Amino acid sequence: xxxxxxxxxxxxxxxxxxxxxxxxxxxxxxxxxxxxxxxxxxxxxxxxxxxxxxxxxxxxxxxxxxxxxxxxxxxxxxxxxxxxxxxxxxxxxxxxxxxxxxxxxxxxxxxxxxxxxxxxxxxxxxxxxxxxxxxxxxxxxxxxxxxxxxxxxxxxxxxxxxxxxxxxxxxxxxxxxxxxxxxxxxxxxxxxxxxxxxxxxxxxxxxxxxxxxxxxxxxxxxxxxxxxxxxxxxxxxxxxxxxxxxxxxxxxxxxxxxxxxxxxxxxxxxxxxxxxxxxxxxxxxxxxxxxxxxxxxxxxxxxxxxxxxxxxxxxxxxxxxxxxx
Amino acid sequence: xxxxxxxxxxxxxxxxxxxxxxxxxxxxxxxxxxxxxxxxxxxxxxxxxxxxxxxxxxxxxxxxxxxxxxxxxxxxxxxxxxxxxxxxxxxxxxxxxxxxxxxxxxxxxxxxxxxxxxxxxxxxxxxxxxxxxxxxxxxxxxxxxxxxxxxxxxxxxxxxxxxxxxxxxxxxxxxxxxxxxxxxxxxxxxxxxxxxxxxxxxxxxxxxxxxxxxxxxxxxxxxxxxxxxxxxxxxxxxxxxxxxxxxxxxxxxxxxxxxxxxxxxxxxxxxxxxxxxxxxxxxxxxxxxxxxxxxxxxxxxxxxxxxxxxxxxxxxxxxxxxxxxxxxxxxxxxxxxxxxxxxxxxxxxxxxxxxxxxxxxxxxxxxxxxxxxxxxxxxxxxxxxxxxxxxxxxxxxxxxxxxxxxxxxxxxxxxxxxxxxxxxxxxxxxxxxxxxxxxxxxxxxxxxxxxxxxxxxxxxxxxxxxxxxxxxxxxxxxxxxxxxxxxxxxxxxxxxxxxxxx
Numbered sequence: 001x002x003x004x005x006x007x008x009x010x011x012x013x014x015x016x017x018x019x020x021x022x023x024x025x026x027x028x029x030x031x032x033x034x035x036x037x038x039x040x041x042x043x044x045x046x047x048x049x050x051x052x053x054x055x056x057x058x059x060x061x062x063x064x065x066x067x068x069x070x071x072x073x074x075x076x077x078x079x080x081x082x083x084x085x086x087x088x089x090x091x092x093x094x095x096x097x098x099x100x101x102x103x104x105x106x107x108x109x110x111x112x113x114x115x116x117x118x119x120x121x122x123x124x125x126x127x128x129x130x131x132x133x134x135x136x137x138x139x140x141x142x143x144x145x146x147x148x149x150x151x152x153x154x155x156x157x158x159x160x161x162x163x164x165x166x167x168x169x170x171x172x173x174x175x176x177x178x179x180x181x182x183x184x185x186x187x188x189x190x191x192x193x194x195x196x197x198x199x200x201x202x203x204x205x206x207x208x209x210x211x212x213x214x215x216x217x218x219x220x221x222x223x224x225x226x227x228x229x230x231x232x233x234x235x236x237x238x239x240x241x242x243x244x245x246x247x248x249x250x251x252x253x254x255x256x257x258x259x260x261x262x263x264x265x266x267x268x269x270x271x272x273x274x275x276x277x278x279x280x281x282x283x284x285x286x287x288x289x290x291x292x293x294x295x296x297x298x299x300x301x302x303x304x305x306x307x308x309x310x311x312x313x314x315x316x317x318x319x320x321x322x323x324x325x
Numbered sequence: 326x327x328x329x330x331x332x333x334x335x336x337x338x339x340x341x342x343x344x345x346x347x348x349x350x351x352x353x354x355x356x357x358x359x360x361x362x363x364x365x366x367x368x369x370x371x372x373x374x375x376x377x378x379x380x381x382x383x384x385x386x387x388x389x390x391x392x393x394x395x396x397x398x399x400x401x402x403x404x405x406x407x408x409x410x411x412x413x414x415x416x417x418x419x420x421x422x423x424x425x426x427x428x429x430x431x432x433x434x435x436x437x438x439x440x441x442x443x444x445x446x447x448x449x450x451x452x453x454x455x456x457x458x459x460x461x462x463x464x465x466x467x468x469x470x471x472x473x474x475x476x477x478x479x480x481x482x483x484x485x486x487x488x489x490x491x492x493x494x495x496x497x498x499x500x501x502x503x504x505x506x507x508x509x510x511x512x513x514x515x516x517x518x519x520x521x522x523x524x525x526x527x528x529x530x531x532x533x534x535x536x537x538x539x540x541x542x543x544x545x546x547x548x549x550x551x552x553x554x555x556x557x558x559x560x561x562x563x564x565x566x567x568x569x570x571x572x573x574x575x576x577x578x579x580x581x582x583x584x585x586x587x588x589x590x591x592x593x594x595x596x597x598x599x600x601x602x603x604x605x606x607x608x609x610x611x612x613x614x615x616x617x618x619x620x621x622x623x624x625x626x627x628x629x630x631x632x633x634x635x636x637x638x639x640x641x642x643x644x645x646x647x648x649x650x651x652x653x654x655x656x657x658x659x660x661x662x663x664x665x666x667x668x669x670x671x672x673x674x675x676x677x678x679x680x681x682x683x684x685x686x687x688x689x690x691x692x693x694x695x696x697x698x699x700x701x702x703x704x705x706x707x708x709x710x711x712x713x714x715x716x717x718x719x720x721x722x723x724x725x726x727x728x729x730x731x732x733x734x735x736x737x738x739x740x741x742x743x744x745x746x747x748x749x750x751x752x753x754x755x756x757x758x759x760x761x762x763x764x765x766x767x768x769x770x771x772x773x774x775x776x777x778x779x780x781x782x783x784x785x786x787x788x789x790x791x792x793x794x795x796x797x798x799x800x801x802x803x804x805x806x807x808x809x810x811x812x813x814x815x816x817x818x819x820x821x822x823x824x825x826x827x
Binding site: 040041043044046067068069070071072073075076079080105106108109153158159160179181182184185187188191192194195196197210322 | 379467468470510512514515517524526527528531669671677735738775779782
């Protein structure tokens with residue numbers, strides 16, 4: 001009798017535990033969700049995150065609040081997510097510095113591939129080489145001729161950032177040496193061209209829109225053509241098109257991730273909601289206004305995409321002696 | 326000029342928005358209140374409001390902060406005149422003659438002079454801003470490492486010379502400010518410096534947290550030390566008597582000189598309202614026919630510093646908007662507000678956001694006009710405000726500092742930095758040093774370091790290359806002139822002891 005009672009109690013107990021767990025996931029989300037952004041409010045990265053929050057909120061039926069945790073090499077933002085429970089109520093807007101470059105160059109207290117589960121990627125950026133609009137250099141070939149004869153002053157935003165790594169790759173592939181000037185931001189690098197502080201600079205494909213007729217694009221620092229190149233930089237070739245066989249690549253992407261260990265049911269729900277919200281024409285148009293929309297959905301594919309980024313940048317950073325040991 | 330009439334119309338539309346107008350009125354009121362409260366100056370006033378701008382558009386948020394800035398610079402004079410306690414560093418010069426006038430029963434007149442002077446100085450500097458800034462923006466595009474190096478050296482040298490009790494103390498504290506900016510990841514080659522193994526320090530010491538600590542928290546600690554003041558004064562003296570045209574005509578030389586002096590000092594990177602006020606005061610005294618009357622309640626001794634300190638507001642915005650180099654400590658905090666909005670002040674800002682630029686120019690004019698009315702009302706309530714005991718002010722300000730700093734980055738680490746820099750500022754003041762060189766060193770340090778290292782990189786090791794720029798040479802030339810400008814400095818130096826700039 002006693003034994004039976006205990007058994008029953010245990011059975012009922014486990015049943016209850018089981019159902020509450022199931023219910024907890026079934027009715028996810030039943031409270032507001034937080035989306036952590038590692039950039040300050042107002043920039044492109046923040047605007048995209050806010051578009052994400054709006055779309056997810058509409059699909060999931062709960063408020064999605066964006067909080068900005070800028071600075072600290074983006075590590076505080078990541079830790080802000082990893083210190084919360086893996087329940088899908090804290091999302092992270094990942095970008096190249098936080099999931100690829102940061103953990104490679106700094107002793108980060110997290111491993112992006114092990115501690116985070118990426119859900120999707122929705123933006124992509126590529127680098128391009130620019131000179132001032134009144135420069136004598138008009139084509140990539142002409143640039144190549146000048147750069148062979150002297151150490152040109154090259155404007156990059158930050159050491160170890162994708163534009164700098166593109167410049168390094170360009171130097172390696174074509175056996176050129178540059179005098180890299182750190183200008184802190186991409187617009188500042190391009191402004192350096194206009195002011196004559198640098199002779200050549202690495203900016204982004206989309207930078208041309210904002211700087212207009214003051215700068216001249218020479219080449220897109222990529223091998224293969226992507227569909228937004230013609231939209232942002234019509235008629236500008238890629239490195240691969242001008243010199244087949246030479247290698248150039250950029251990996252700048254962004255999307256949303258959750259903490260590793262989040263229940264599968266929650267991940268499925270978030271992935272489904274993301275797909276519904278972020279493949280609409282309206283969302284694509286809004287992202288395209290800021291950078292370029294490039295959609296990768298699902299944990300497996302997104303993880304593979306991020307791994308590509310790590311594989312691309314790790315050897316460069318190692319050669320530059322920037323890899324955290 | 327930039328964007329033309331379309332941009333002006335857009336600016337007028339966003340300024341005419343009821344929310345923006347409400348923010349303007351609210352900002353002026355808050356600014357005057359904070360200005361009146363002893364010890365709390367413009368940088369604190371702006372930092373307290375900064376977190377509220379996170380979710381506003383660019384125009385309303387910048388207008389709110391500019392309202393607070395202008396009004397706080399003015400507000401300090403009310404307590405300076407009425408009780409002889411300067412509400413802000415900018416009003417220290419006003420105490421001398423303003424309070425003397427008050428004691429002679431001419432308080433209403435003094436209050437009228439300070440209000441009128443502030444408005445005239447403010448409007449004069451806005452007009453200068455509107456003309457100089459677009460021109461400077463065109464030159465500013467030519468500013469490279471060598472020019473920025475010259476500018477930061479200029480700003481540092483001038484602050485150290487005028488604000489320190491003595492040159493060596495000023496240099497030491499300015500150097501400490503620069504040293505603190507070297508913490509974090511080195512921008513040129515990515516080396517970790519003084520990170521103490523904490524990832525929080527990768528981006529260096531957080532800017533807003535540091536400034537709030539140094540300005541607000543340390544001030545509050547100093548205030549908390551003083552026993553509850555017993556303030557009693559004759560309230561009837563608080564009815565304002567605005568100067569007539571005749572009086573103004575008599576003072577017009579002083580007003581014009583002070584406006585110009587304030588604007589120029591505002592333009593110099595790092596110098597703010599307090600330095601402007603002192604220069605104008607000593608200049609008025611030097612030019613006066615009866616300098617011995619200064620200190621006994623001379624109207625010129627009130628209108629000169631009050632005109633000049635408000636004139637520094639427009640002046641300070643010139644380098645802030647065109648170069649991204651703050652013209653005053655308060656403008657340094659304002660720079661943070663631009664960055665929060667995703668706007669990088671610099672030569673491009675004019676081309677990219679002409680509407681914002683016109684909003685700032687026109688908005689500042691409106692702010693100065695509104696300040697007349699709000700100022701007149703505020704003076705009536707000043708008596709109650711000045712009587713608010715320290716035991717109420719201190720905790721309220723501390724609470725606002727904590728909330729504000731936390732909300733900038735959602736980080737408790739920043740709050741820790743604020744507390745630590747508060748103690749640092751307190752210690753520095755207690756030792757008889759001024760905190761102005763510390764904050765300017767902290768603001769100009771990163772510009773100095775980056776431009777110095779870039780200059781070395783460009784010059785290939787030749788020292789002459791540093792001067793191979795006409796603009797940089799010009800800046801060094803002006804610096805040499807200011808150093809040789811000894812006589813005025815000698816006059817200014819004594820009353821400037823321990824002044825914390827705003």
